[in-house]
Amino acid sequence: MPPRIPSSGCQPQRLLNCLESVPPPSPVPLSTLAPRHRPTASSRSSPQWSSSSSRPFSTTPAAQATKLRRKFQEWCDKNGPLFRETNPGDTNYVSRIMPVSDNQGTEPDQPFPNNKAFRSEPVLSERARETIWWSVMVKGVPLKAVSAEFSVDMRRVAAVVRMKEIEKRWERENKPLALPYAYAIAKMLPRRDLVEGEANFEPINDIHVHSYTMQQLFVPASESREFTRADAAKAFGDRVLPPDAKMRIPELVQMERSIVEGTPPREARAQFIANAGASEAAFAERQRARQQGAEAKRTRVNTDRFEFRFEKINAEDVGPTGRARKAAGWRYGAPLMDRRRGEVKIPTRVE
């Protein structure tokens, strides 16, 4: 049996005594509430906890701020005015205060001082987006021509128009736009207005570097041979296309070629716009034809409740496993694996 503790010495009892002796209505004097890790001279001269009534339960001093935390506070006090708010008229990255980081110099457009390869590049301003939308949707300039004129990637031009259309629709529907947010973000980022005298916005004639071409290759060729880009592509592999075939806007190369051959630039430019328009129209026509072809193979039967769509399929398309990806349905008896452990069911495409 463990030794018994007299009830008066027991902790809860002491606690009770302590609590009872406190006069409940009198407010606690302010001096007792002062932080204890900073003892003042007055409190040291006169014992702070003279009366047992106001004595707290713990006498351990509050933990002091660590050195790191103090440093952080100092840093905040020093740099808070810089980084708390937007830097009017400019970007505001930490490289501003770090001319050297990791033993190398930094540039002000580097959001990460250690990574020189990543820069904060300009975005299109509201004015630029409006200009692009206007030239595509109102003036009807082909996308390729708009891209070449403003030196903005074709995919970006399409994206700008697509989102601008949504914006305009919301305006018509009186749906609230995130205007204060848009203004604030515009103030933080470098911008381009796409006006005369600005540097090119982005490279528009990018070609993807094929992984086959990333290896070194030794091809013996006679000195007299004209070894062109097309030959080089062929040397790297049968499926590697030459850069000329990979150009996103081949009409631009045509234009430059005609300029070299002596066509006046103005004429060449007009021809380029015409060619771009024609190629886009042909693309649209091809797409329409494809859709029409798919529709022709389908039979629609409209009842009052459903629309049935019938298509001819080949039962052999499912392949030997019965699970060929593009085939319709699966072979009888082949189990559906969608409940198997580790089967990823996140969609891979949204249309």
Next chain:
Amino acid sequence: MRQRRLLRFHGLKRPRVRQTWNKYNLFNLTRLRTPLLQNKTFFQQKWIAKSMTRGYHGEHIKEYQWERMFSRRLLSAVNMDPAYMAQYDGSEQASGRGSGQKRRPGTKNHGPRNKGNINGPTPYMQMIFAPMERRLDVAIFRALFASSARQARQFVLHGAVTVNGKKMTYPGYLLNPGDMFQVNIERVMAATGRPKMPNKNQKALPPSSEATEAAEGEEGEAAEGEATEAAEGAAEPVDADAAKENHRAALKGLKDRARKIMLMKNVHMRAKQKQSLRKFLQEVKTNMDRTRKASDPSKAEMDDVERELTALLSDLSLTPAQLKAEAKKAYIERNKKRDRQLAAAAADTNADASTTTKTIRAGAAAASLGLLTESQQSVLKWMMQREAENPHDASKPYATPWKPREWMSPFAFIPRYLEVNQRVCAAVYLRHPVARPGKSEVPSPFSPTLSQLAFNWYLRRG
């Protein structure tokens, strides 16, 4: 319960740079250095590099998931200059002994050049985490719609994100080039705006009135100027100070009430609200009657001002777009009027003195009565428009009027593979991030050394 890995998310002792806009994170970013690796084994070096980089790139993603996403094929692109392509077929690079002819020393002609690329090596090693940038949650964070990748993930899980117009609840959805994702505007505003401080409600109000006061100050000066003009031109004893005070008080009252109306405008107008609007207009009228009794200018002028004011106040219940149009119209009209006046002044300067003094007197009268002159009206209108765009609204989960959160600008950048429209909070994933000569598109705070070591870790060779 908090997850263990979140306990020291922004710790100072063992700092990790994270995908957030936190001030601790900013401090840790300034302290980030490539650690001393010379005295470590190769395995240790790779381990350190891996743990540091993974602390930033998708730390909320499990390691085996990332290992499945990792690809050793790093994408890159080069710009092909059409002018170069048109002039040369590439055979000049194979001339000589097969590696291009050497430039003659001393000649300025550098030969054919494929322009549009930076002269420098392609930083492939900074592209390891490119597959991570394809994830929907990371892309939302990169588009500046969320203050951290984890918050972006929550947006997706809570159903606030659509991809190509359809709700997408998988944060791990890998965006395809051309996909458009859109986040609920209110979520974005809450995530990027200042938090609401319940105890600072008293303090939260003044900033809005601060801005108005700044504008008010301008107005007050304008009024003062006009008052002194009036004193000179018409030689009337006008107590400028009293007029100013009067004017200010009236303006303030007007503004406060107009703000209330703006708030009401957001909701569908109900009978009760219409009643209160009518009551408000009535109040304005009685106030003006009182001021008319105090001093007695010509009645026709007063009626004009009154009509204007009433028109202005009835405009307040317009939609923002209409308001904008109104403001534009008013601006054009004002300009026209000024032109006309100037022309008139040029035509007969001395004969028309009476009319100019009349207009001045009208302005002075309006100012002394605490009513609005034309310029003040336009200022008020402009302020109303701003207010309509960014209203004070206690029902919002963020501090209103909306302001960007503190410590945000050092983290604000949009990588090139995204095109963002902030007004509708939508963004298009244009293409996969690529490396170009001298540039990489994957936002990563680490030095090439560390990235290369991390890449070697994931190669799993030797």
